[in-house]
Amino acid sequence: xxxxxxxxxxxxxxxxxxxxxxxxxxxxxxxxxxxxxxxxxxxxxxxxxxxxxxxxxxxxxxxxxxxxxxxxxxxxxxxxxxxxxxxxxxxxxxxxxxxxxxxxxxxxxxxxxxxxxxxxxxxxxxxxxxxxxxxxxxxxxxxxxxxxxxxxxxxxxxxxxxxxxxxxxxxxxxxxxxxxxxxxxxxxxxxxxxxxxxxxxxxxxxxxxxxxxxxxxxxxxxxxxxxxxxxxxxxxxxxxxxxxxxxxx
Numbered sequence: 001x002x003x004x005x006x007x008x009x010x011x012x013x014x015x016x017x018x019x020x021x022x023x024x025x026x027x028x029x030x031x032x033x034x035x036x037x038x039x040x041x042x043x044x045x046x047x048x049x050x051x052x053x054x055x056x057x058x059x060x061x062x063x064x065x066x067x068x069x070x071x072x073x074x075x076x077x078x079x080x081x082x083x084x085x086x087x088x089x090x091x092x093x094x095x096x097x098x099x100x101x102x103x104x105x106x107x108x109x110x111x112x113x114x115x116x117x118x119x120x121x122x123x124x125x126x127x128x129x130x131x132x133x134x135x136x137x138x139x140x141x142x143x144x145x146x147x148x149x150x151x152x153x154x155x156x157x158x159x160x161x162x163x164x165x166x167x168x169x170x171x172x173x174x175x176x177x178x179x180x181x182x183x184x185x186x187x188x189x190x191x192x193x194x195x196x197x198x199x200x201x202x203x204x205x206x207x208x209x210x211x212x213x214x215x216x217x218x219x220x221x222x223x224x225x226x227x228x229x230x231x232x233x234x235x236x237x238x239x240x241x242x243x244x245x246x247x248x249x
Contacts, residue, residue, distance in 0.1 A: 015148045019064040019106035023144040077108040081164045085117045114138040119165045
């Protein structure tokens with residue numbers, strides 16, 4: 001029995017993290033018969049949600065149940081809060097899905113990125129209702145794990161996080177991430193002027209080549225009126241010859 005307990009990732013009284021519910025406490029390890037099979041289950045209590053969860057010990061890692069993060073991982077998460085927000089230039093609905101995925105991953109570093117991006121200091125635009133909901137959910141998850149690692153309460157952990165968030169950010173601004181959908185139109189806009197510039201010399205060359213053709217046709221049109229004076233010169237002597245005999249009579 002003692003060997004079986006050593007093989008488990010945690011025991012009664014230990015704090016664990018479940019991805020979609022946050023930090024919980026293992027209350028007991030019980031054995032139950034389900035569908036004719038005996039299963040050992042972790043009984044995890046989540047006080048902040050007033051919920052008890054039973055996870056099979058054999059599938060705990062597959063389900064995402066894990067121990068508390070190490071202090072080194074938590075320091076990385078807290079350092080992330082000190083950086084500048086990096087907001088993608090995409091629709092809010094898509095960003096909200098990404099934030100929810102990060103929160104449900106259970107990774108404190110990813111959760112701290114959500115808190116950092118959605119935090120608003122004084123003088124900045126207020127959060128929308130949906131932004132506020134996701135922000136509160138993320139900072140609550142992070143504060144619970146910080147409190148469990150530091151062996152303090154949630155209120156002290158919340159004050160610690162708020163202090164880090166309100167601290168002065170580095171002067172050098174970080175570049176905002178752009179999604180592929182936003183980057184593609186910009187690449188197309190840059191490529192279009194090149195095509196226009198390449199076509200302009202071709203248009204000038206064709207227009208210059210066409211001008212000599214029209215100039216060659218104009219002299220041919222002027223040569224036709226030259227035949228008309230010859231006909232008038234023949235008719236004039238005839239009229240003069242008829243008029244002289246009439247004067248003799």
